[in-house]
Structures are given as structure tokens and as C-alpha cells.
Amino acid sequence: MRSNGPTVPLRLYRGLTSAASLLAPAWLAHRVRKGKEDPRRIAERRGIASAERPKGPMVWVHGASVGEILSILPLTERLLERGFRVLVTSGTLTSSRILARRAHPGLIHQFVPLDARRFVARFLDHWQPDLALMAESELWPNLMGELSRRGTPLVLVNGRLSERSGERWAKLPKSARTLLGTVDLCLAQSHEDAERFHALGAPRVAATGNLKFDVPPPEADPEALAEMQAQVGDRPVLLAASTHPGEDESVIETHLRLRDSLPGLLTIIVPRHPERGEAIEALAAQAELDTIRRATGYLPGDATEIYVADTIGELGIFYRLAPVVFVGGSLVRHGGQTPIEAAKLGAVVLHGPHIWNFGALYAQLDADGGALPVSDAESMAEAVYTLFADHDLYQRTAEAAWRTTEALSGAMERTLTAIEPYLAQIRLARR
Structure with missing residues (x-):
């Protein structure tokens, strides 16, 4: 699903983030000093890749931090089993360490770029994902807009929208509708989440359950x-x-x-x-x-x-x-x-x-x-x-x-069934 043009708040956001991107090196250096960024991989936050894109169909899966990453790891493993290359992005050091322990030859981790248009464009130019899966409540206007412009399908998996967040977005109804209009399919954790996404303008919504119920308990040495x-x-x-x-x-x-x-x-x-x-x-x-x-x-x-x-x-x-x-x-x-x-x-x-x-x-x-x-x-x-x-x-x-x-388990199979048409389309396009 492709959205209409950006609203005034979204245009304002685009302009402010473009201006703020000029200060990104200083801000990121400050975060390095605070121990919140990996100094060896800081360029990734500006969309500069630290790895080559492998040949073949690629699914990009994004989770903000530890909780989201743990919930989507089994999904990435199922995608890898089906022969897809998987790019996983996250925004925290802890999540990157967890992924490092789950090393797989077909899985690549990068830190997600800051949501400025030039960083996002640079990131997408390099990785060229065939499908983007965003976990939970990751709604980044520049990133979503650029995916829409390129015609890359975007699916929100394990979607979560709290009552409080729903009320905040409801104060900007046109912007919410425009932003969610870039989402091809919204797979919500619960019927309540699904109703909130639908009320804000998400065109295709289904309640598939919470992936975290299907995640095995955390391991213990x-x-x-x-x-x-x-x-x-x-x-x-x-x-x-x-x-x-x-x-x-x-x-x-x-x-x-x-x-x-x-x-x-x-x-x-x-x-x-x-x-x-x-x-x-x-x-x-x-x-x-x-x-x-x-x-x-x-x-x-x-x-x-x-x-x-x-x-x-x-x-x-x-x-x-x-x-x-x-x-x-x-x-x-x-x-x-x-x-x-x-x-x-x-x-x-x-x-x-x-x-x-x-x-x-x-x-x-x-x-x-x-x-x-x-x-x-x-x-x-x-x-x-x-x-x-x-x-x-x-x-x-x-x-x-x-x-x-x-x-409450079973969300994994329902999620895979819901995204199967997109996976099938990738296979056809890559033949």
C-alpha cells in the first residue's frame, strides 16, 4: 500500500531531521563516550554499511532493542531455513551482542541508521531489501517514506500500539493515516492493538498474536x-x-x-x-x-x-x-x-x-x-x-x-502464513 504525500507535520519532521543530521557525528561521538555506541561500527548509524550485500533474495528484519530482537529471532531462523538472506538491524549494543552469539552464515547484523533521509537512502541503496519487516512499534517516517518511494513492501510484525500511543497519534490523524498508509500489512499482537492501528488508518490489519509467546525461555549456561x-x-x-x-x-x-x-x-x-x-x-x-x-x-x-x-x-x-x-x-x-x-x-x-x-x-x-x-x-x-x-x-x-x-502461543505460524505471499513474490522476482 502506498500513501499520499506528506502532511505538514511530516514535512516539518523531514526538514528537522535533515538539519539535525549535520550534527549526527558530534551526537554519535557523545554516545560513544557514554558507552552507548560501538566506536568500530559508528558509521552504520549514518547508513554506511560495514559488510557486503550477499547475492540473492534478502529480507530485512528490524527490532529496536533486546526485547524485540529476542521475539523476532525465531522468525529470522525460519526465513533462513527457507533460503533467504536476512539482514537484522537494531539500535542497542546489548541487542548486537545477543545477535553475535546467534551467528549464522546467512544472517547479517547492522545498526539501524538514524532516521534522516540521506542516511536512510544510503542504507537502502546498499542493502536493497526485497521485503522489510519492522517489529512492534517501530514507526520511523523517513525510513517508511523511502521504502514506499522505492516500492519495497513493508510489513509490521508483532505490532504493538499502546492506548497512550494511540491517543497521541490520534491528535495527528492525517499524519498517522499517511504514515500507516506506507505499511502494506500490519500484523498486531492483539485485537486491541489491531483496532488501534485500524482506527489510525492502517489499511490492512490482522491480529496474529504475540511472537514472544512462541519464543523459547531464555537459555541458561x-x-x-x-x-x-x-x-x-x-x-x-x-x-x-x-x-x-x-x-x-x-x-x-x-x-x-x-x-x-x-x-x-x-x-x-x-x-x-x-x-x-x-x-x-x-x-x-x-x-x-x-x-x-x-x-x-x-x-x-x-x-x-x-x-x-x-x-x-x-x-x-x-x-x-x-x-x-x-x-x-x-x-x-x-x-x-x-x-x-x-x-x-x-x-x-x-x-x-x-x-x-x-x-x-x-x-x-x-x-x-x-x-x-x-x-x-x-x-x-x-x-x-x-x-x-x-x-x-x-x-x-x-x-x-x-x-x-x-x-496464547501460535503467533509464529500465523505470521509466516500472513507474509507468505510476499515471500512467494520475492522468489518469483528473483528467478
Whole structure:
């Protein structure tokens, strides 16, 4: 589907990003100093490729960061099995490291170019994808407009549009309609997401489900897991997964409230951004709690109360250690991280009130009795204590969470079926 010409807000965006592109080298250099960009690959952010384009049909798959990349990796593997070359782009260092561990001869990773027309054009001139698949809510006007101009099919997979984002786009109805008019097919995570995309003007929308339900639980290095299990023993473990600034204080206070009622409690905090490890350690030290950071290379000792797991790619270890998991991003106004991984591995999920990123999923988990909402340290401590004290309640809640995630699987096959006409067209065109 091709859109009409750009609206005034979109023309303004185009002009501002073109002007800002002149400052891109300085801005990117600043991000390198902050440790947010790879200095060896910084040119990729300006659309300058660091690899040759292989011959043959190519599908470009984009995911913004870790969560999106993990959800689309199984899809890329299915495309590779079908003989397509796959270009995967992302915007974070952590996601690039995850992809590096999943090396495949037919898969190429590049950092996504900044959304300025000249960077985007340079990127597309080199890679010339036959099909573009964008994950979740990646709506970049210049990129989408350039794909439309070149006639490259664009499919939004695992599409997500929160109620809040939908309300914001609704204030610019013509721009939203123009932008979504460049999307040939929108495959939404839920019926609610599909309705929001359709209301904003997406011409072809289908609810295919959430790809994250079909992603296997995160892997855990067997030796590292066994080492941690031996060290922890039978201590009660609370995991705070993917926490954001403003939540660690509540988790630490929760631990303080439970010290006497749950002797030996070990609270593991896994920050969403590992570089916050030192700051979390300092917060725990202020509370006079015995604290160790995993990045220092040490395991928790018998006296350790707070273990800050500030490393990359090890969340699978800690999910397997903890029967109770607080999912971060939900006590602060971030919108919540996904509870799927914890639920699949048999944990009881606790979450705060700010869960709009996965609103339908959390609502289903709550309705099925598979998750417990909390609002602060007091309610979190009460929930944690109750779950450890009442094994039957814990078992029922964990099983309900697992059943909910299993019932919602199947998005992978529905997604592949939906994009098959585009894949078939590529095969025909490349003969």
C-alpha cells in the first residue's frame, strides 16, 4: 500500500531531521563516550554499511532493542531455513551482542541508521531489501517514506500500539493515516492493538498474536546455573527482573520488610540496563544490606542479601532460581516489561500498576489468577510473604501463569502464513 504525500507535520519532521543530521557525528561521538555506541561500527548509524550485500533474495528484519530482537529471532531462523538472506538491524549494543552469539552464515547484523533521509537512502541503496519487516512499534517516517518511494513492501510484525500511543497519534490523524498508509500489512499482537492501528488508518490489519509467546525461555549456561544453585541452596529467592530507575528502592525496601519473616531471603536485582549496577549497589549499601554485584565476578555468599546481576544475557539463570519474580518497568511510568519468560519458567509474576506496554497480557494473567498486582514495597512484601508461606497458593498461581502463556502461543505460524505471499513474490522476482 502506498500513501499520499506528506502532511505538514511530516514535512516539518523531514526538514528537522535533515538539519539535525549535520550534527549526527558530534551526537554519535557523545554516545560513544557514554558507552552507548560501538566506536568500530559508528558509521552504520549514518547508513554506511560495514559488510557486503550477499547475492540473492534478502529480507530485512528490524527490532529496536533486546526485547524485540529476542521475539523476532525465531522468525529470522525460519526465513533462513527457507533460503533467504536476512539482514537484522537494531539500535542497542546489548541487542548486537545477543545477535553475535546467534551467528549464522546467512544472517547479517547492522545498526539501524538514524532516521534522516540521506542516511536512510544510503542504507537502502546498499542493502536493497526485497521485503522489510519492522517489529512492534517501530514507526520511523523517513525510513517508511523511502521504502514506499522505492516500492519495497513493508510489513509490521508483532505490532504493538499502546492506548497512550494511540491517543497521541490520534491528535495527528492525517499524519498517522499517511504514515500507516506506507505499511502494506500490519500484523498486531492483539485485537486491541489491531483496532488501534485500524482506527489510525492502517489499511490492512490482522491480529496474529504475540511472537514472544512462541519464543523459547531464555537459555541458561548449565555450569553457571549449577554454580548459582549450589551457592543459593534452599534459601528463599525473590527476583526483580528488568528494573528501571525508581524501582530498585522499592525492591530494597521490600527486602527490609521481609528480613525477619523470611530468614535467609536473597533478593536478586537484574537492572534493565546493566550499567546501573553500581548505583543499585550504592542504594543497597545505604540500607546497610550485604550486597554483591555479579559484574565483579563474585557469587552470593551465605550473608549476601542483595545480589545485583548487572551482566548481559544471564536472565535465564535467575529466572530458574526464583519462584517469585517482580517484573520491572511497572512500578514507574514505563509501561512494564514482558512477563512471558518468567511465566513460562514456572514463576509467579508480580507487577505494578503501569503495564500499558502489555496491557492485554497482564489483564489476562490477572484474570486467570496467574499474576499478582502490587503498588509499592508494602504490598510487594505482603505478596511475597504470602506466596512463600502458602505453597498451594504459589503452585496454583504459577500453573495458571504457565497455562495462560501456552494458550496464547501460535503467533509464529500465523505470521509466516500472513507474509507468505510476499515471500512467494520475492522468489518469483528473483528467478
